Amino acid sequence: MGWFKRLKYGIQTATKHKKEAPEGLWYKCKKCNETSTNKELKENFLKCPHCGYHTRIGSYDYFDLLFDENKYELLGEEVQSVDHLSFEDLKPYTQRLEEAAKKNKATDSITVAKGTVKGNPIVVAAMDFTFIGGSMGSVMGERISRGIDYCLKNKVPFMIISKSGGARMMESVLSLMQMAKTSAKLSLLSKNSIPYFSFMTDPTTGGVTASFAMQGDINFAEPNALIGFAGPRVIKETIKKDLPEGFQRSEFLLEHGFLDFIVDRSELRDKLGSLLHILKK
């Protein structure tokens, strides 16, 4: 006979922790498990009203947060993905593209828009992690490239909001070349003294970090975002040790000198507005 005995049968989870909610109305925080209404969440810059956790949001959410009067115009939407290599793993690449297009408002993993922030014109390219993991393929490279062309022509600052697992494997070496392509284009902004801001959000890894995400005149990030070259799982397998608490998080990168600052989503618009204003000639 055991030492301990269950007193009441049928109860597995304490009510305190059990907070299932119908979708659409309620938000249950991944971090603190507290619930709040979607309205509260939206009013709090899509951060958990209880613990301040920055939920993963999409390109259009950032556009709404940033641009004056929510007004902006999309650039580069004419550029669309094709399955040039006829790539098929467990699913054909074409099927992955179709599924992603169905569940997203965005038409690929990056959406580019022009508008003004606090009266300052800017082009913002933002990623959607829900579109094949925000992966970088030919379309991401070309849309960034066309965004930069607009900036060069009109002498307008450029910003990329990264949220990506890295390169899109289904485009193999072509996706790798987007690192070189975007770097080459960004070097033109630099040459022409047009500011480029890199804003990293959770998560930013792989080829995206190893190219344009780390090439900003000013690099900044949302709190507690995972930012790195190799993913934590790969590193853990390589060194066969547990990773320290907070490893590869924004605060870790700030401490090691790779970020200019960390910005809370509620202050993003103000801070970007200040930078744009100060850098304006």
Add this chain to the structure above:
Amino acid sequence: MVFLEFEKPLEELHEQLNNIKEVGEKGGLDVTPIVSELEQKIESTRNEIYSNLTGWQRVQLSRHPERPYTLHYIDEICEDFVELHGDRAFKDDKAIVGGLGTIDGQRVMIIGHQKGVNTKLRQYRNFGMPNPEGYRKALRLMKIAEKFDIPVVTFIDTPGAFPGLEAEERGQAEAIARNLIEMAQLETQILCYVIGEGASGGAIGIGLGDRVYMLENTWYSVISPESCSSILWRSWDYKETAAEQLKLTATDVKGLGVIDGIINEPAGGAHADHKEMADILKKQILKDLKELKPIKKDQLLQKRIEKYEKMGVFEDRKN
């Protein structure tokens, strides 16, 4: 000699040849006719095997333990060479080597990944996987080259940038990113040659240039077939399929417009004849130097940007 799995028929023939030679020597017999017959057979078998290589077999060849590495080539190609060490900030990375040299009297800054030739040296070279200081050393050397108007030649051969804890702390991503944006505007000629493995960010970190070539039995991809198999197929067993799907051979990569050309290897691969391989590579480097030298710097940079601007395949719905 080390034989790969698909070279089994060759290995058997070589064994037969050795046996017959031994018998001939011991018994004082004239075995010349049999020997020449076997040698012919070896050659035809080798040609047959090597004319039908799969993607995965090329990957295996690119990792052949007897394949020449950067320092081999430097030894063979340069009449003069001074190795330069360190990133001036943290340490000297042993997985990337570099230095000043001359090829047929022409000044060059050579930078390349370096693998070890035996177990001890493989560890010393971290299996050709650089840390951030490797990329920073490479950039420091490129800046010297730019200052003194010396062309940069890079040799690419890495299974990837090292995915370690300290590498992340010191900014592996930042180091590669900085190289890319600096190389895009470096005011001197940059020639890149994939001599072995061209794995992802670790490769392109020294791989953005005016001319990019691949040796015949090398690969260039965003991910190794093994890792691709593990991520997309959720198993390590699909590396052959992944190698096919990734279109990573020199011929495929050339077809995608990513490289300027393919450099042929001697019969039986680069490892079969280091000297001949180095001669072929040297000729190509000299040809590329000759082509690029007369181009004015601003034109060179403009062409470099245009070359990378064109990379990628997509649908343009406006056109």
